[in-house]
Amino acid sequence: MKAPSFAYAKPRALEEALALLSRAEAKALAGGQSLIPSLNMRLSAPELLVDITGLEALKGIRLEQDVVRIGALATHAEIERSEAVAKHVPLLAEAVQHVAHPAIRNRGTIGGSLALADPAAEYPACALALDATLVVAGTEGRRQVKATEFFKGLFETALRPxxxxVAVEFPAQLKDQRTAFAELARRHGDYAIVGLAAFAANGTKRFAFFGAADRAVLARHAAQAKDLEAAKQALAKDLQPPADLYHSPATKLHLARVLLERTWNRLSTPR
Amino acid sequence: MEQALDTTLTVNGQSVTRRIPARMNLVDFLREELGLTGSHVGCEHGVCGACTVRVNGEIVRGCLMLAVQADGCAVETIEGLSDSGELAKLQKAFHEKNALQCGFCTPGMLLAARDLLKRNPKPDREQIRAHISGNYCRCTGYQAIVDAIEEVVAHG
Incomplete structure (x- = not known):
């Protein structure tokens, strides 16, 4: 199908974009890899698309002291090729290999993925596992939102209308910290059946699952467990996955435990 | 804010200026306004890869980019890349290995394969499969397509 008609604007300055986006029927267009399908399928019909891809303030990936700041417009392909990400946020470098396909990775952006908050997407789980901070801007100014406070439900976030x-800040990984990423999908690049972004440091663990709830979730009980067996048992308290077209809740929970086991040993092995 | 915008881009090296409705996607523009029907329209929601074209040197889904977003960009299609000879070895190998039946996916498949070989001239079978995972073929079962790309890897 074809998209319904809409007006289009491509502002050059953030303030101009925010003023346009304050209109009720406006929607931001970045890489468009989720928005344009929804327009084509007529699931979405904004009156105005504000193309934000010309906003320089939202671009670039750089190490700033102890965080890697990734501009909202950084594409998956840029993240994949970023030396700063490979060196300081290896979890994200591992995760991006699972994001869709090359032609989509060339256009899709990290800001778009986080703002959409698809429950089967990789980045929200990475942001939770690494305790990332999102920088957001509106006509009333800027604020910072912790990833743990950002994802509110199915395609729901803490973003206000x-x-x-603007950017997402990942803490640069320290020497004694380890991360691991695992995902099961029917075909390479498909949406995850279930996936796991895991972090460990000094006895602290964080397991962020995706494709296992209405949003990416931290498995807090599993993270407290003393050993792998206890963690796998505890996972039933953390996850009550909804069925998808092919997998029952029991299958998904089983697969989540498989991923927990696969990542567990990597977290306890020095880099 | 307008429903149609004056847009200038280069397509296969030629500068083109048109007034384009904002809602028109890039592949429809190429096919219907410019008559470049080598890029195909399959699913129209980014799944099948039949509409793959190159924008500023990178492959993209032609159905997931608005034509007005290509303002100022260099777009290359299967027509341009065939004429330039850039795809000649892949096209010959696809022919020899029977890597197509109906041919609907082939333009997108060739662009994805070429994209891989530009970045990695010696991919293994798994890397080939991963790189074309976003391009659907409903005829060949992919074996012959992977064989054809491997042929170019092996013999240049």
Whole structure:
């Protein structure tokens, strides 16, 4: 199908974009790899698309002291090729290999993925596992939102109407910290059946699952467990996965435990 | 804010200026306004890869980019890349290995394969499969397509 008609604007300055986005029927267009399908399928019909891809303030990936700041417009392909990400946020470097396909990775952006908050997407789980911070801007100013406070439900976030993600800041990984990423999908690049972004440091663990609830979730009970067997048992308290077209809740929970086992040993092995 | 915008881009090296409705996607523009029907329209939601074209040197889904977003960009299609000879070895190998039956996926498949070989001239079978995972073929079962790309890897 074809998209319904809409007006289009491509502002050059953030303030101009925010003013346009404060209109009720406006929607931000970045890489468009989720928005344009929804327009084509007529699931979405905004009156105005505000193309934010010309906003320089939302671009770039750089190490700033102890965080890697990734501009909202950084594409999956840029993240994949970023030396700063490979060196300081290896979890994200591992995760991006699972994001869709090359032609989509060339256009899709990290800001778009986080703002959409698809429950089967990789980045929200990475942001939770690494305790990332989102920088968001609206006509009333900027604020910072912890990833743990950002994802509110199925395609629901803490973004207020008219607000944009400007950047996401991931703490640079320290020497004694380890991370691991695992995902099961029917074909390479498909949406995850279930996936796991895991982090460990000094006895602290964080397991962020995706494709296992209405949003990416931290498995807090599993993270407290003393050993792998206890963690796998505890996972039933953390996850009550909804069925998808092919997998029952029991299958998904089983697969989540498989991923927990696969990552567990990597977290306890020095880099 | 307009429903149609004056847009200038280069397509296969030629500068083109048109007034384009904002809602028109890039592959429809190429096919219907410019008559470049080598890029195909399959699923129209980014799944099948039949509409793959190159924008500023990178492959993209032609159905997931608005034509007005290509303002100022260099777009290359299967027509341009065939004429330039850039795809000649892949096209010959696809022919020899029977890597197509109906041919609907072939333009997108060739662009994805070429994209891989530009970045990695010696991919293994798994890397080939991963790189074309976003391009659907409903005829060949993919074996012959992977064989054809491997042929170019092996013999240049």
């Amino acid at each position: 008219g607000e944009l993600i």
